[in-house]
Amino acid sequence: MSKDIKIKVIDKNEQKKELTAPSDLGLNLMEFLKANGYPILATCGGMALCATCHIEIIENYDQLPEPSNDEWNMLDTLPQIYPTSRLACQIKLNENTPDLTIKIRGELEGEESA
Template sequence: MIHITIEDRDGTIETVEVPEGINLSLMEVLKASEYNILATCGGMALCATCHVEILSGLEMLHEASDEELNMLDTLPDADENSRLACQIRLDERLDGLHVKIKGSLD
């Protein structure tokens, strides 16, 4: 199992278990776990409504693409720990990842 700790906008913290080899993005897992994520663009890195802050495990992630970085640059609260959940593919290397949901609700 892959264990992802998620801090919601209201400060609630929960650990979600994801089966290894599921081949989903973090955004898809967040939506399936009933977190309020708009994901307006459907995971194409075009809207930034799935913005998350990586609280622990940033070093385990692949480098952000130019498209992802360009979208993050449009956000006033993005920083060096910001990523788009739609661009994070979950695999066993990400066991222990800790994220905070920051994406907009409108």
Template sequence: MINLTIEDRNGDRQPVEIPEGINLSLMEVLKASEYDVLATCGGMALCATCHIQVLEGPEQYFHATDNELDMLDTLPNADEHSRLACQMRVTEEMDGLVVRLK
């Protein structure tokens, strides 16, 4: 199992267990776990409604891709730890990741 911790917009943290090899994006996992993530564009990195911040975890997850950065630049509350959940594929290396919904 892949263990993540999700901090909602109220600051409450909940663990989420994801089976290994699920081949979903973090956005899809958040929606399936009934978190309030709009994901208006359906995971195409065009709307930024799945904006999260990486708080803890492997270093590789702290850095957005160029496509993400273009979209994140349109948000007033984005920072160096911001990511788009739709662009993060769930893998075993994510175990222990802590993210905050924005």
């Protein structure tokens, strides 16, 4: 069964956009955001090893599966995290994924590392 996931994205300039993500393509949220033109660095390609896909979940954090230990460990390396920080590459888009509002926090292409 495929259902659409509504994802509201707030970028670093506070620009908001509402996107509809497919639940049946086996994508993760990082891949989906990149496919929609958000230049997330994603140096590690989605292995939970770079943390440049850092996002803050504004709505429905509680409805997502818990982060893995690898994801926690990686989030821990960031200079600033939020109570609802996640790595976008570790959020699978499937029929169990809730609608989400997220804010992009990680490093983007062409941005100087802080």
